Amino acid sequence: MCPTPALAIDRRTFIGRCATSGAALLALTALACGGRNVGDRRELANPLLLGALGAARVTAIGKRWLRLTPAERSADGLVAAIAARLNGAPWARARTVEEAVADDFEQGRTVMVDGWMLAVTEARQCALFALLAG
Secondary structure, eight states, rough: OOOOOOOOOOOOHHHHHHHHHHHHHHHHHHHHTTTTTTOEEEEETTOOOHHHOOOHHHHHHHHHHHOOOOOGHHHHHHHHHHHHHHHOOTTTOOOHHHHHHHHHHTTTOOOTTEEOOOOOOOHHHHHHHHHHHH
């Protein structure tokens, strides 16, 4: 009979440790990806343009975006679209809205809405602002 190696473990212990490790990895991934509470619609509906253009102009831009993009006419859809830009890849930390806007401009994800050149993230924020204000 062969001697039992010092590191040998039974099947039940092995499965338990694998499950524990998997749960810990899942929890860490969720923390890294979901560091931002994207359920806070008011936070996402606060574009930087608001200070410069005012609520009436941001609302007009938002309403125009809603007319131009039928797929994004709900607050839930807009929150999901903005959140997707913020969370990015599962291994990356969540971005700020400002970082997502800068990335949109760098990558050419811009749109003309109501005479304004905007990052797609900004246009979505304006639309969310318009929906929540109205």
